[in-house]
Amino acid sequence: MTRLSDPGEHGGSVVANGNAAALTGALRPARLRARTRRRLTGLTMVAPMLVIVLAFLGWPLIWTLVLSLTNMTVTGPTATHYQFIGLANYRELFASGSGLVQSILLSLYYLGASAYIGQALFGFVLAYLMLRCTTTVRKVVGSIIIVCWLVPEIIAAWMWFAMLSNGGTLQQGLHAVGIPYQTWLVSHPMISVSVANSWRGVAFSFLLFSAALSDVPAELIDAAQVDGANAWQRLRSVIIPLLATTILVDFVLITLGTLNDFTLIFAMTGGGPGTSSNVLSVFMYQQAFVTFRLAYGTASAVVLLAIGAVFSFIYIRTLRRQGALNFAR
Amino acid sequence: MKHRHLASLGCLVVVAATVLVGCGSPAASKSPHSSKTLTVMYWTEFDTPGTNATPDLVKSAAAELASQHPGVKVVLEPVTTDSESTYYAKIDLAQRSAATAPDVVMEDSFLIGSDASAGFIQPVPQLASWSGWKHFPTAMQGIATYDGKIYGVMNSTDVQLAYYNTALFKKAGLPVPWQPHSFADIVAASKALSEHDPGIVPTWLYTGTPLGEASSFRGFEVFLDGTHDRLYNDKTHKWEISGPGFTATWNFLAAMRPYEEPVSDWSNPNASATVDLNLMPASKVGIVFDGSWVSTAYVPHSLKPWPAFFTTFDEARMTTDGMGGYTNQSGGFAWSLSTHAANPSLGVDLIEDMSSASNIASFNATDGNLPPRSDAVDEPAWVQVNKLDPVLTFASKQLVYTNYRPNQAAYPQVSNEIAALTGDISSGSMTAAQAEQAYEAKVTQIVGARNVEAMSS
Numbered sequence: 001m002t003r004l005s006d007p008g009e010h011g012g013s014v015v016a017n018g019n020a021a022a023l024t025g026a027l028r029p030a031r032l033r034a035r036t037r038r039r040l041t042g043l044t045m046v047a048p049m050l051v052i053v054l055a056f057l058g059w060p061l062i063w064t065l066v067l068s069l070t071n072m073t074v075t076g077p078t079a080t081h082y083q084f085i086g087l088a089n090y091r092e093l094f095a096s097g098s099g100l101v102q103s104i105l106l107s108l109y110y111l112g113a114s115a116y117i118g119q120a121l122f123g124f125v126l127a128y129l130m131l132r133c134t135t136t137v138r139k140v141v142g143s144i145i146i147v148c149w150l151v152p153e154i155i156a157a158w159m160w161f162a163m164l165s166n167g168g169t170l171q172q173g174l175h176a177v178g179i180p181y182q183t184w185l186v187s188h189p190m191i192s193v194s195v196a197n198s199w200r201g202v203a204f205s206f207l208l209f210s211a212a213l214s215d216v217p218a219e220l221i222d223a224a225q226v227d228g229a230n231a232w233q234r235l236r237s238v239i240i241p242l243l244a245t246t247i248l249v250d251f252v253l254i255t256l257g258t259l260n261d262f263t264l265i266f267a268m269t270g271g272g273p274g275t276s277s278n279v280l281s282v283f284m285y286q287q288a289f290v291t292f293r294l295a296y297g298t299a300s301a302v303v304l305l306a307i308g309a310v311f312s313f314i315y316i317r318t319l320r321r322q323g324a325l326n327f328a329r
Numbered sequence: 330m331k332h333r334h335l336a337s338l339g340c341l342v343v344v345a346a347t348v349l350v351g352c353g354s355p356a357a358s359k360s361p362h363s364s365k366t367l368t369v370m371y372w373t374e375f376d377t378p379g380t381n382a383t384p385d386l387v388k389s390a391a392a393e394l395a396s397q398h399p400g401v402k403v404v405l406e407p408v409t410t411d412s413e414s415t416y417y418a419k420i421d422l423a424q425r426s427a428a429t430a431p432d433v434v435m436e437d438s439f440l441i442g443s444d445a446s447a448g449f450i451q452p453v454p455q456l457a458s459w460s461g462w463k464h465f466p467t468a469m470q471g472i473a474t475y476d477g478k479i480y481g482v483m484n485s486t487d488v489q490l491a492y493y494n495t496a497l498f499k500k501a502g503l504p505v506p507w508q509p510h511s512f513a514d515i516v517a518a519s520k521a522l523s524e525h526d527p528g529i530v531p532t533w534l535y536t537g538t539p540l541g542e543a544s545s546f547r548g549f550e551v552f553l554d555g556t557h558d559r560l561y562n563d564k565t566h567k568w569e570i571s572g573p574g575f576t577a578t579w580n581f582l583a584a585m586r587p588y589e590e591p592v593s594d595w596s597n598p599n600a601s602a603t604v605d606l607n608l609m610p611a612s613k614v615g616i617v618f619d620g621s622w623v624s625t626a627y628v629p630h631s632l633k634p635w636p637a638f639f640t641t642f643d644e645a646r647m648t649t650d651g652m653g654g655y656t657n658q659s660g661g662f663a664w665s666l667s668t669h670a671a672n673p674s675l676g677v678d679l680i681e682d683m684s685s686a687s688n689i690a691s692f693n694a695t696d697g698n699l700p701p702r703s704d705a706v707d708e709p710a711w712v713q714v715n716k717l718d719p720v721l722t723f724a725s726k727q728l729v730y731t732n733y734r735p736n737q738a739a740y741p742q743v744s745n746e747i748a749a750l751t752g753d754i755s756s757g758s759m760t761a762a763q764a765e766q767a768y769e770a771k772v773t774q775i776v777g778a779r780n781v782e783a784m785s786s
Contacts, residue, residue, distance in 0.1 A: 073447075073738075074417070074418055074421045074422070075417070075421045075440060075443040075444050075446075075447045075449070075738065075741075076443045076446055076447055076738030076739070077446045077447065077738055079421065079425070079447035079448070079449070080425065080447055080448050080449075081448075161597070161599070165593075165597060165599075166591075166593040166594060166603075167603075167607065183593040185593070185596075185597060186592055186593040186596050186597075268597075269539075269596075269597060270538070270539040270597065271538070271539075272537065272538055272539045272596050272597070272752075273537065273539070273592060273596035273752070273756065274537070274538070274596075274749075274752055274753070274756060274758070275538075289414065289415070289418040290414055290541065290741075290745060291741055291742045291745050292417075292418070292421075292443075292741050292742070293742070
């Protein structure tokens with residue numbers, strides 16, 4: 001290790017000698033030296049990025065953790081003169097009646113319904129079916145799906161609000177044909193926001209899977225077909241294993257996006273009625289900026305962060321086991 | 330392997346963290362406070378009528394200030410948000426640092442105590458000797474006072490009214506003009522409306538968390554003001570959590586449940602548009618308890634011009650619960666001086682200029698609120714707008730009965746609990762007795778057992 005940390009001096013002496021015997025003797029250190037230099041070069045090149053990451057991501061993260069241990073508020077006596085109160089915010093969060101557990105469950109519901117089913121599964125089905133469609137159908141349907149994705153989130157939220165609310169498009173349409181409609185935003189707020197988020201986000205998974213599906217070699221499918229595999233078996237045993245990495249990458253991105261989603265739910269239901277769509281991100285906002293308990297809201301943000309980290313950890317492990325994600329090699 | 334693993338996990342955690350952390354520190358790009366420049370921070374809503382009222386007011390006062398103090402510059406710092414609560418959070422975050430704090434700030438009156446105790450705004454005792462101060466009624470002075478010190482001057486205010494549809498009232502056999510004198514009178518009128526026309530919303534009461542402050546203010550507190558109880562006792566410095574008035578108010582809300590708007594109407598953040606722009610113009614609602622600004626949406630060149638409003642709806646005063654007389658509750662905005670103000674006396678001069686009778690009259694004539702200054706009602710601008718909108722004249726007369734919210738740091742949290750409980754009653758998930766108990770427990774939890782007391786009758 002000492003040799004590694006002192007490469008310049010050692011290398012200098014080797015070159016100065018210019019001696020064949022010495023060169024042979026220094027072969028191992030020379031290789032080490034080269035590797036060290038490579039690492040140093042690499043480190044120098046990523047250093048600016050590292051500084052940026054530490055300054056703009058690392059510090060806010062640390063500050064968030066610190067803040068969550070205080071009683072800081074947006075206004076009131078503890079806004080500027082706040083104290084460290086240890087884990088009191090977390091104790092209050094995890095005590096019964098705080099609403100945190102309900103919010104976590106709602107966030108997981110939202111993740112399951114709108115990300116896994118509405119975006120990943122539905123996106124995959126769409127991409128798979130589109131393989132069989134004519135170019136015209138593919139172009140038209142593909143464009144429509146992508147337009148949903150291009151619509152800014154707040155506009156999508158308002159559109160769905162106008163669609164599902166009392167006196168909204170759906171109610172008036174159904175009434176016109178004599179079907180009674182109970183306002184979905186009130187009777188099924190979680191289904192409403194999940195449908196809206198699926199509608200908005202399916203394009204991303206769809207595009208990812210379309211690209212991956214077009215890379216599946218036709219010979220493999222043909223071979224499986226020759227071996228007597230039916231359509232379901234070809235999908236299950238040939239296509240899905242080949243797409244495993246894509247699926248996991250999709251999961252990583254949509255999981256974080258969905259867990260952190262705030263705009264859509266806040267604009268459509270405000271977390272209500274009551275607290276029936278109060279997912280963790282809305283809970284966090286309400287604590288920090290509606291009841292003005294900044295530190296308490298920050299503590300709930302840390303909980304949200306921890307949940308995101310657990311999911312990321314599982315995905316990364318799985319990806320590693322598959323031999324994908326080797327960027328650190 | 331292990332290291333790489335950790336590194337990639339680290340990267341992901343950091344990426345996730347930034348997404349979650351969200352709020353960064355404000356950019357300190359502003360010039361430092363100078364003794365010749367005043368910055369004024371105020372709220373503007375997204376493009377709605379009256380949006381220019383505040384900048385016009387500041388500019389008009391700035392011109393007057395420049396004539397008194399040559400060379401003084403006033404810089405406008407509008408904060409545009411969709412909701413008031415976002416504005417509160419933004420100005421409070423800005424006032425944490427001298428680099429981002431303005432010199433003069435527009436404060437929602439119910440946060441004056443809270444922001445004063447945070448050290449964001451400073452006391453301005455010199456206002457007591459200002460010639461204009463005596464024109465502000467006691468309630469309007471008190472609303473801007475915290476801990477015995479003056480923290481600003483009210484610029485606009487409001488009262489609450491019971492708007493009722495005269496045609497629906499006549500149809501239901503109810504007297505017109507109508508003026509309730511107790512909670513029971515309101516329930517009885519609502520019941521009559523409901524029986525004669527099942528297709529309408531008999532009475533609109535703000536309720537539930539999506540409407541937040543409106544639900545606790547107009548759906549609970551203004552009724553509690555009609556009893557002997559109050560949220561906060563200024564003499565003992567304790568929060569009242571129960572008493573006969575609380576019981577009467579919770580019971581009143583429970584009694585109104587069959588006659589108020591359905592859950593689907595109140596359980597979204599756009600409910601006030603539902604009642605003001607849909608139900609009222611369609612004559613689908615009998616009584617509406619709302620702020621004094623409602624009619625300003627119907628005058629010519631407004632959001633929804635509707636001249637027939639002034640013949641369709643009439644207004645009743647907010648009643649006490651059988652105690653005789655009337656009550657009310659007011660909010661509104663005030664101008665305050667930031668703790669970071671470089672030249673406090675210049676800041677006070679600007680506040681005084683903005684609070685002149687004519688400036689306050691012009692501002693409220695455009696903005697649709699009520700002038701908190703009694704001599705402003707004779708100003709030409711205010712007289713003019715009252716011809717278009719006679720509701721404002723009636724509303725101004727209610728200011729003598731008015732109350733205001735506790736100037737306490739815990740108020741936003743208490744208010745949030747009240748909003749939630751009104752929603753629990755309206756959705757049927759709580760009875761009046763359960764809400765009463767839950768309120769006692771929640772407020773005790775928020776402010777601590779030492780800071781609460783029960784009202785005796």
